[in-house]
Amino acid sequence: MAAKNHVEEAKLGDELALVISSEITVKVLVVLVERAASPKEIADELDLKIPTASHHVKKLRRLGLVELIMEKIVGGAVQHIYRAVVRPIVSTEEWAKLSVAERQRYSIWMVRMILADAARSFQANVFDARPNTHLSRTPMVVDEVGLSEVANIQTRALNEIIEVEAASAERRIQSGEPGMNIIAAMMCFELPGPSDGSSRSETGQGGG
Numbered sequence: 001m002a003a004k005n006h007v008e009e010a011k012l013g014d015e016l017a018l019v020i021s022s023e024i025t026v027k028v029l030v031v032l033v034e035r036a037a038s039p040k041e042i043a044d045e046l047d048l049k050i051p052t053a054s055h056h057v058k059k060l061r062r063l064g065l066v067e068l069i070m071e072k073i074v075g076g077a078v079q080h081i082y083r084a085v086v087r088p089i090v091s092t093e094e095w096a097k098l099s100v101a102e103r104q105r106y107s108i109w110m111v112r113m114i115l116a117d118a119a120r121s122f123q124a125n126v127f128d129a130r131p132n133t134h135l136s137r138t139p140m141v142v143d144e145v146g147l148s149e150v151a152n153i154q155t156r157a158l159n160e161i162i163e164v165e166a167a168s169a170e171r172r173i174q175s176g177e178p179g180m181n182i183i184a185a186m187m188c189f190e191l192p193g194p195s196d197g198s199s200r201s202e203t204g205q206g207g208g
Helices: 015-020 023-034 039-046 050-062 092-096 100-123 144-175
Strands: 008-011 066-074 077-084 086-089 135-137 202-205
Touching: 023 039, 023 050, 023 077, 023 100, 039 050, 039 077, 050 066, 050 077
Parallel strands: 008 086
Antiparallel strands: 066 077, 135 202
16 A cells, blocks of 8 residues: 555544553654654654554554554565554644643643754754744733634644645645655743743744
């Protein structure tokens, strides 16, 4: 079977708690959302034992979140290659069903990944290589309705971003262009007090 060109978006249902219940399961799913990989490759990337990585891949497969896309012979052994079949999009209702500890476990891992991605980009001197990227930080004081409105704006932006990726994949099929790896990250969260920085928007880059 051939690997898919992109991962479909899907709402997570009751299986969300089973995924987030384990930090390792979250990490394995993230790897398989980003690329196809075998349990051995996942184990090497996440510093796990192969049986551990395999266990979490099988768990995700049972939940219908990943699929086997290829089998290949490596060193006389058969390697099973998996890829995520859904991109986890978590609704507010589903998120609310989780405990604060479960939500925080997932959020901490996501923020760590964003910081690691940014560090790799800076190290490779490509973070600011292009003028049409975006970087902003906007501390605000809002009420409960305002928080919901900001989060809804970001959710709509996420949906549009996913549509851009799909359209780009179609163009690349026609043009043969390899494409570039990028990260689009958004956050909106409460602070325990006023921001240490400016209270107005700080924009490093703006793209069009």
